[in-house]
Amino acid sequence: xxxxxxxxxxxxxxxxxxxxxxxxxxxxxxxxxxxxxxxxxxxxxxxxxxxxxxxxxxxxxxxxxxxxxxxxxxxxxxxxxxxxxxxxxxxxxxxxxxxxxxxxxxxxxxxxxxxxxxxxxxxxxxxxxxxxxxxxxxxxxxxxxxxxxxxxxxxxxxxxxxxxxxxxxxxxxxxxxxxxxxxxxxxxxxxxxxx
Amino acid sequence: xxxxxxxxxxxxxxxxxxxxxxxxxxxxxxxxxxxxxxxxxxxxxxxxxxxxxxxxxxxxxxxxxxxxxxxxxxxxxxxxxxxxxxxxxxxxxxxxxxxxxxxxxxxxxxxxxxxxxxxxxxxxxxxxxxxxxxxxxxxxxxxxxxxxxxxxxxxxxxxxxxxxxxxxxxxxxxxxxxxxxxxxxxxxxxxxxxx
DNA sequence: ATATTTGTATGATTTGAATCATAAAATAAC
DNA sequence: GTTATTTTATGATTCAAATCATACAAATAT
Numbered sequence: 001x002x003x004x005x006x007x008x009x010x011x012x013x014x015x016x017x018x019x020x021x022x023x024x025x026x027x028x029x030x031x032x033x034x035x036x037x038x039x040x041x042x043x044x045x046x047x048x049x050x051x052x053x054x055x056x057x058x059x060x061x062x063x064x065x066x067x068x069x070x071x072x073x074x075x076x077x078x079x080x081x082x083x084x085x086x087x088x089x090x091x092x093x094x095x096x097x098x099x100x101x102x103x104x105x106x107x108x109x110x111x112x113x114x115x116x117x118x119x120x121x122x123x124x125x126x127x128x129x130x131x132x133x134x135x136x137x138x139x140x141x142x143x144x145x146x147x148x149x150x151x152x153x154x155x156x157x158x159x160x161x162x163x164x165x166x167x168x169x170x171x172x173x174x175x176x177x178x179x180x181x182x183x184x185x186x187x188x189x190x191x192x193x194x195x
Numbered sequence: 196x197x198x199x200x201x202x203x204x205x206x207x208x209x210x211x212x213x214x215x216x217x218x219x220x221x222x223x224x225x226x227x228x229x230x231x232x233x234x235x236x237x238x239x240x241x242x243x244x245x246x247x248x249x250x251x252x253x254x255x256x257x258x259x260x261x262x263x264x265x266x267x268x269x270x271x272x273x274x275x276x277x278x279x280x281x282x283x284x285x286x287x288x289x290x291x292x293x294x295x296x297x298x299x300x301x302x303x304x305x306x307x308x309x310x311x312x313x314x315x316x317x318x319x320x321x322x323x324x325x326x327x328x329x330x331x332x333x334x335x336x337x338x339x340x341x342x343x344x345x346x347x348x349x350x351x352x353x354x355x356x357x358x359x360x361x362x363x364x365x366x367x368x369x370x371x372x373x374x375x376x377x378x379x380x381x382x383x384x385x386x387x388x389x390x
Numbered sequence: 391a392t393a394t395t396t397g398t399a400t401g402a403t404t405t406g407a408a409t410c411a412t413a414a415a416a417t418a419a420c
Numbered sequence: 421g422t423t424a425t426t427t428t429a430t431g432a433t434t435c436a437a438a439t440c441a442t443a444c445a446a447a448t449a450t
Contacts, residue, residue, distance in 0.1 A: 045320045053323050055316055067309035070302075076316040099305075100298055107265075107294070110301070113308050114262035120315040121250055121262075121271040125240045127322040128248050128362025132407075158427065167323025169408055174429065191416085191428065327437075353397065364438055369399060386398065386446085 001035060001063050001112070002098065002105055010098055012088040023065075023079040023087065030068040030075055033095035036060050039085030043077045044164070054164040056116075057082075067113070069095060127167065132176045135166050137185055140195045155193040196230060196258050196307070197293065197300055205293055207283040218260075218274040218282065225263040225270055228290035231255050234280030238272045239359070249359040251311075252277075262308070264290060322362060328371045330361045332380055335390045350388040 014037065017023060023034060026045060036058055043055040043064065055077045058064040068075055069092050090098070099106040119142065126135045139162065144153040155162075159177070163170045177193060180186050187194040209232065212218060218229060221240060231253055238250040238259065250272045253259040263270055264287050285293070294301040314337065321330045334357065339348040350357075354372070358365045372388060375381050382389040 045324070047324050051324050053320050055319065067312045070306040070309040071313070073310075073313055076313050077320075096302075099302070103295060103298060103301070106298070106301060106305070107291075110294075110305055110308070111265040113305065113312065114265040115268075117262045117308065117312055117315065118266070118268055118271050120312065120319060124250065124315060124319055124322065125248050125272075127319065129240070129242050129246050159429095160427075170428085171409085171430080172407060175407095178429090354399095355397075365398085366400080366439085367437055370437095373399090 010094055012090045015087050015089050017081045017085045019084055021081045024075055026078045027074045031092055033090040034065055035063040035088040037086040040082040042080050042082050045077050052164045132168050132172055136176050144195055152194045205289055207285045210282050210284050212276045212280045214279055216276045219270055221273045222269045226287055228285040229260055230258040230283040232281040235277040237275050237277050240272050247359045327363050327367055331371050339390055347389045
């Protein structure tokens with residue numbers, strides 16, 4: 001995320017997208033840097049048979065879809081608005097110039113990418129070697145950690161969304177959550193999950 | 196990877212590790228930048244019950260284990276030498292100073308990280324929504340692509356290594372490969388896999 | 391040249407998550 | 421306030437990959 005003081009000097013385009021709008025599609029070539037001013041965005045893959053795999057969520061004041069800007073690769077996933085969104089848009093070339101001119105921003109940026117990388121490495125391990133309950137628990141703890149809140153954390157995802165994030169079926173998620181409650185790994189209150 | 200002309204001016208320590216040596220361990224805090232001069236390194240996770248998940252392989256002239264240098268996170272995986280290795284070692288602080296002093300190196304570095312990121316995103320999708328055969332095929336194609344060779348590519352991995360990279364059992368890998376041969380997705384000659 | 395270890399192969403069985411079927415709660419829409 | 425839709429819930433069944441058990445081939449060591 002680029003601080004607004006710096007971003008503004010590069011005259012970004014402020015675009016609005018309504019709920020469910022697609023900002024970019026998988027396999028499309030990247031042309032812009034996107035920074036979310038308001039709203040919520042989901043990055044996801046869609047398969048032949050209509051299955052969804054969610055790579056991640058992005059909240060306001062974060063950028064998304066940057067990695068392919070640095071290579072000559074298409075987007076590895078699609079971005080969809082979960083709410084109405086306002087997005088700062090910067091041309092790829094302008095964005096790369098900005099980084100060159102602001103080494104401190106570039107470094108912060110690298111840090112961000114590295115954190116996401118570490119998260120992906122963690123999730124990959126989970127996906128391949130751990131059973132459903134463990135996978136869900138890791139996801140929930142990650143959400144809690146990145147929310148950085150005190151005390152009990154309310155998970156604001158539906159079972160289906162957890163399903164899309166973990167690659168498990170909804171029924172499996174529901175059963176695993178019940179089991180996790182029994183073993184006191186989380187708290188269930190009026191169907192809401194707390195951790 | 197830092198060009199040797201630049202790297203040398205920072206007086207890196209050239210360390211040698213023998214086959215099977217551990218360069219760093221999962222959960223350890225990162226203190227150094229590592230760049231492989233010769234040999235081969237594997238990044239992996241080990242689970243409670245002795246299962247292995249391989250995050251990736253690193254050949255000579257590549258750096259590894261950089262992401263945690265940018266945060267205050269421990270290594271998400273361990274690094275082991277698959278052969279005798281020579282490794283350039285630079286202190287974290289020196290490495291970060293180098294990047295600050297050489298924006299072009301920093302940018303190339305970001306590109307590298309982004310490419311790895313895209314690969315991880317791809318693999319995550321595979322792991323979660325695609326069946327074994329597809330998973331193996333994607334891995335093999337990725338290996339071929341990154342080898343960047345002409346024509347038929349020989350996969351120099353054992354079935355067990357493919358197992359560790361895909362999170363599938365050896366027997367499953369063997370059976371899937373046979374099936375992939377039948378459907379002409381790859382070529383099997385004297386037990387060697389070509390693609 | 392033979393023994394040992396490592397890698398490949400295959401059949402039989404088990405198991406755990408996906409799938410199928412169906413319904414009740416909770417929310418949103420009208 | 422009623423209807424429609426989405427989310428949560430649960431039991432029954434299926435199925436594909438893991439596991440188990442063994443054996444054979446190939447590479448390495450002695």
